[in-house]
Amino acid sequence: MYRLMSLIGGLLLGRSSTSKQGVIVIPGIIDADFTRQVKILAYALQTPVTIPKGSRIAQIVALENILPHRQCPKEPHEKHRMNRGFGSTGHDVFFTLDLTNRPFRTVRLQCGSHKFKLKLLLDTGSDVSILNQLFWPSDWPLQAPTSHIVGVGGRRISAISADPIHISFKNVRVVAARLSAFFLMASAEQPPILKITWLTDNPVWVEQWPMTETRLQIAEQLIQEQLDAGHIRPSVRPWNTPIFVIPKKSGKWRLLHDLRKVNEQMQAMGALQPGLPAPTMIPQGWSIVVIDLKVCFFTIPLHPQDTQHFAFTVPSINRAAPTKRYEWVVLPQGMRNSPCMCQLFVDWALRPIRQHFSDALIYHYMDDILIATKQPLSNAKMDRLILQLEHQGLTVVPEKLQRSAPWKYLGWLITDAQIRPQKITLHDTITTLHDTQKLFGDLQWVRPIVGITNDELLPFLSWLCGNDANSSRPKCGVMSRTDAFAALIKKGRDRIVEIDGKEPADISIPMKDEDLEWLLRHSVALQKALLGFADAGPVWVPSRFTRACPPARIPSDSENDPDDNDLPGTTSDDPEPD
Secondary structure: OOOOOOEEEEEEEHHHHHHHOOOOEEEEEEEEEEEEOOOOOEEOOOOHHHHHHHOEEEEEEEEEEEOOOOOOOOOOOOOOOOOOOOOOOOOOOOOOOOOOOEEEEEEEEEEEEEEEEEEEEOOOOOOOEEOOOOOOOOOEEEEEEOOOEEEEEEEEEEEEEEEOOEEEEEOOEEEOOOOOOOOOEEOOOOOOOOOOOOOOOOEEHHHHOOOOHHHHHHHHHHHHHHHHHEEEOOOOOOOOOOOOEEEOOHHHHHHHEHHHHHOEEOOOOOOOOOOOHHHHHHOOOOOOEEEOOOOHHHOOEHHHHHHHEEEEEEOOHHHHHOOOEEEEEEEOOOOOOOOHHHHHHHHHHHHHHHHHHOEEEEEOOOEEEEEEEEEEEEEEEEHHHHHHHHHHOEOHHHHOOOOOOOOEEEEEEEEEOOOEOOOOOOOOOOHHHHHHHHHHHHHHHHHHHHHHHHHHHHHHHHHHHHHOOOOOOOOOOOOOOOOOOOOHHHHHHHHHHHHHOOOOOOEEEEOHHHHHHHHHHHOOOHHHHHHHHHOOOOOOOOOOHHHHHHOOOOOOOEEEEEEOOOOOOOOOOOOOOO
């Protein structure tokens, strides 16, 4: 290697022709004061590889001295490299340049049928195009990369696009219409997946509670929805705790999992926030956006070693088939550490947003997020913010997105002029357990205002337990004569179907025709009890019953001659039953 006073060394690089053959040369730096023979380090991707004699497999790029008038000096205690090892002993020199007019262009990015516009910095010499994770659409698939991104901020974990991305400019045709080797990359750090600390490894097995056929069908439907969403998976673990379904006010049903026995085996993580954030700290006149996340627990994965503890069983009717068993792979509702793990996950998802909107006030509690800025967020910034949350795995509820006054946040009603509690009245009439639950719900709204502590609420928590489940209870209500008829008809029809496998051929009601006609017009219970019976067979009435009280007859569609004196379905030779 020749030495010149204007050079500080050389950069050893592999040739592109060698790389095509599968031989990778490891780059290195050689000082100008190196006197030994230059050796290279290389490896082959696949063996064997044949390289003809005399082929050039590497090259040295001379590094000129960019310091003015002199060569890069060495410290007094430093020696020349001479014939010592491979590398560099010189000072690190970094080139920086302030750009006042950077080449920004508005480009159109398209992956499949989804496309959007974005303002990007152009670099004609770049080999990889990088897109901030804040702007990466959530429905564009990603895959693990073979390299990493290194910049001023250090080394970042990244993800590479699984599909080609088409880039086009205004008034310019599509650039690289087929991007087979050209991908956009989005930096993506791994989410915090905490492992639960268990006090014991002994499996918990609690038998599944019996459910009615209707509730079992609803449970199977809800479980299929969770299975399709990827929230549960089939399991054969030795853990089991019961599930059940409850109706909502909206008419839908909710799937619940009784995890009380499992919670006793885990170590509590504790609360991360001692209280709710107060919106009174928001400066007056700032713009506010309130975001509500959809089913936050179901977007946070469980540690793979913890999923087996949250298994459950779906029974089959009459044990006609083996039971189906599943386990949760996301945070289940009812687990004692789910709130803590949810707060950590959402806080991790908000970190890039906090960095991007450094001047904004961002309040976060569980799945409720409040963002306050001096100037209102534009639609483009709001869309990017939502895309960032979706990219992190969180889903925003569009109908609960609040961008104008009044805002409702954590029990507060925020307007342009004042901040007050949403509810300041208490339900103080306590007669049932449900009334007690309403009272405690009201207290949760006013606790941050009046400063009610947990110790002050502790004496009243026993009210929520209710009475002993085995204690005697009075009869619930009194049924009217019409409701009693309806209940008896439904019970009789169900019992006959269980025994005979089909609907009864006869229903006799001890009342007059005009009374039955009037009740059918005004009693919903009786209408439901006789629903669909018009298609049943002929009516047969015992003779002694007709002598005692001529009953009303339910007309049948199978009666061909209503004027026939004989009862439908019988003949004159049939003996009269006892």
